Amino acid sequence: MLWLYQRMMFGQITNPKNENLKDLNLREYATLLPLVAMAFWIGIYPKPFFRIIEKPVNQIVEKIHPGFFSRPVQAAALPATDESELRGKLPSAAAAH
Numbered sequence: 001m002l003w004l005y006q007r008m009m010f011g012q013i014t015n016p017k018n019e020n021l022k023d024l025n026l027r028e029y030a031t032l033l034p035l036v037a038m039a040f041w042i043g044i045y046p047k048p049f050f051r052i053i054e055k056p057v058n059q060i061v062e063k064i065h066p067g068f069f070s071r072p073v074q075a076a077a078l079p080a081t082d083e084s085e086l087r088g089k090l091p092s093a094a095a096a097h
Contacts, residue, residue, distance in 0.1 A: 061068055
């Protein structure tokens, strides 16, 4: 995939018809820039979008697994450890407490 991208974007122009092609015009920039801005916004702060899709996603999950949200949540079982084992692994400052 990287090889394909490199050849398309940075490779030699082999067709003489393509030598005079322009990059992007104003209309293409006007279409592309809002999409790029939204992509960055969703990547940096997705909470508003998650809030919008939360209800439909919950409805789909409820259709696929009825009662999924009404089941009690089970906590993960932690392995039993002896306190003396932990003292040897903790830094000296934390072990003093």
